[in-house]
Amino acid sequence: MAKYLSFAILSVLTAHGTAADPNSRSSVTDPAGYDPHDICHRDVLVVGGGSSGVYSAIRLRDHGKTVMVAEKQGRLGGHAEAWVDPVSGTAVNIGVEAFANVDVVKDYFARFDLSLTYVNHDSSRPYGLPELPGIYAMFSPPLPGGRLITNVYYGSPGVLSDDEVKADIVGGLQRYQEENGLPVAQPEWLAFSSHAPFNLMVSNDKVADGFYEELFALQGCRNTFYNGAAWHTQDSSALWKFTEYYILPIMLAAL
Numbered sequence: 240m241a242k243y244l245s246f247a248i249l250s251v252l253t254a255h256g257t258a259a260d261p262n263s264r265s266s267v268t269d270p271a272g273y274d275p276h277d278i279c280h281r282d283v284l285v286v287g288g289g290s291s292g293v294y295s296a297i298r299l300r301d302h303g304k305t306v307m308v309a310e311k312q313g314r315l316g317g318h319a320e321a322w323v324d325p326v327s328g329t330a331v332n333i334g335v336e337a338f339a340n341v342d343v344v345k346d347y348f349a350r351f352d353l354s355l356t357y358v359n360h361d362s363s364r365p366y367g368l369p370e371l372p373g374i375y376a377m378f379s380p381p382l383p384g385g386r387l388i389t390n391v392y393y394g395s396p397g398v399l400s401d402d403e404v405k406a407d408i409v410g411g412l413q414r415y416q417e418e419n420g421l422p423v424a425q426p427e428w429l430a431f432s433s434h435a436p437f438n439l440m441v442s443n444d445k446v447a448d449g450f451y452e453e454l455f456a457l458q459g460c461r462n463t464f465y466n467g468a469a470w471h472t473q474d475s476s477a478l479w480k481f482t483e484y485y486i487l488p489i490m491l492a493a494l
């Protein structure tokens with residue numbers, strides 16, 4: 240996985256103002272050029288229906304705001320993704336699955352009546368991270384009928400083609416089988432999902448030169464607010480906290 244702009248843009252739309260003033264509450268699009276049936280009026284347009292965008296939309300609704308979510312895919316969720324076993328209909332998670340045990344997360348799941356399983360994460364352990372590119376996690380989710388599938392997570396600091404990643408995954412699985420005295424089999428691919436490019440980074444020099452000060456100065460310009468992994472970190476719990484305690488207050492003050 241390499242560089243990725245993962246984002247949600249929250250644009251506050253209101254009816255008046257002029258396009259000339261970048262901080263005015265205006266839309267640069269002239270509604271007169273559109274059929275009235277094609278125009279939706281909302282307080283906020285959320286661009287991107289991933290982890291950050293969906294959380295923001297729900298919480299804005301809680302605050303009495305009208306919201307529209309524009310998502311380019313045919314489903315919401317972004318990196319939260321499942322593969323559905325065509326035989327049993329069982330959904331197997333192939334995306335986000337771990338969350339921090341913090342109030343924002345617990346409150347969010349409680350509203351959907353979803354239970355969470357607690358895992359004891361021992362932060363005193365050494366990093367124990369494998370060298371990348373390579374496989375960094377493998378799970379065998381149970382399927383009805385005792386069928387075996389292996390869910391493999393693979394990471395890379397640089398850009399690799401899907402074929403290179405697949406070949407390295409198969410090689411890694413076969414080495415694991417060999418080293419553990421198991422019959423070496425050619426696995427069948429059931430699903431493959433690339434999340435590349437993934438992690439957006441800037442150099443130390445740019446950070447020292449004020450990159451983040453300039454980035455955060457964009458918040459609220461043209462009535463647009465930004466959250467998502469590119470603005471904070473690749474962690475849903477942290478993004479919901481960022482939205483709850485930083486973005487929502489400044490947005491609601493602007494509305």
Ligand SMILES: Cc1cc2nc3c(=O)[nH]c(=O)nc-3n(C[C@H](O)[C@H](O)[C@H](O)COP(=O)(O)OP(=O)(O)OC[C@H]3O[C@@H](n4cnc5c(N)ncnc54)[C@H](O)[C@@H]3O)c2cc1C
Pocket residue numbers: 245246247286287288289290291292309310311312315316317318319333334335336337338392434466467468469472473474475476478
């Ligand atoms: C395999 C995997 C496992 C992960 N596991 C965890 C985990 O266990 N716990 C955790 O906290 N985090 C995990 N993460 C990280 C987590 O997924 C991200 O931090 C989080 O999804 C970022 O949320 P986001 O809203 O910024 O972006 P995304 O979830 O990527 O959502 C962005 C959305 O914007 C949409 N979009 C993009 N461009 C446009 C456009 N032009 N117009 C409209 N829509 C657009 C995309 O289709 C997408 O739906 C994992 C990531 C991956 C890839």
